[in-house]
Amino acid sequence: DAGITQSPRHKVTETGTPVTLRCHQTENHRYMYWYRQDPGHGLRLIHYSYGVKDTDKGEVSDGYSVSRSKTEDFLLTLESATSSQTSVYFCAISESPGGVTGELFFGEGSRLTVL
């Protein structure tokens, strides 16, 4: 299994509070991604990173920010959580962009509930 650790694995928070999810990898892969998975919507890309301090938006980036100060860590921050951000968040990594030539590997997920 790819060395990807997400933390926390479960979190319950209240509307309006900030939340940070962490993804840590030991594979030294250049590309890292944050997805959210919701019933009826499948997996959707929130943000991705193509190197240290290099990030870009995905298809559902509103309300989220990311940072990558080290190759191994990719942080997802909800500045002010809303109930619509209740979801399961997955971190993924790959050696090539968007899994173009290589595989995409996923973490175990972080289940976030916003009350």
Added chain:
Amino acid sequence: KQEVTQIPAALSVPEGENLVLNCSFTDSAIYNLQWFRQDPGKGLTSLLLIQSSQREQTSGRLNASLDKSSGRSTLYIAASQPGDSATYLCAVPMIKAAGNKLTFGGGTRVLVKP
């Protein structure tokens, strides 16, 4: 806009039967197609990656075919076992897409009955 569809959404078979899972996509300008397995409450596990230049890829009891011209991929699982029960998803990275967008199908939930 690329759309990826997996039909049926759910499938139940008796143990030992071969599984046939379908994935269709609307735009054939893809780099590759990847099949994943997801167990309840878990992340996605990569099963097979089939490049756009390939017609087929095999790993153990799993075989994936790709027909770009018709926009289809099929995942075959031979001699199914209860442990194969999971949701199977396919995903494609588009050549024309900006932003590293990998488009996922909605998945097929498989139940293999002992």
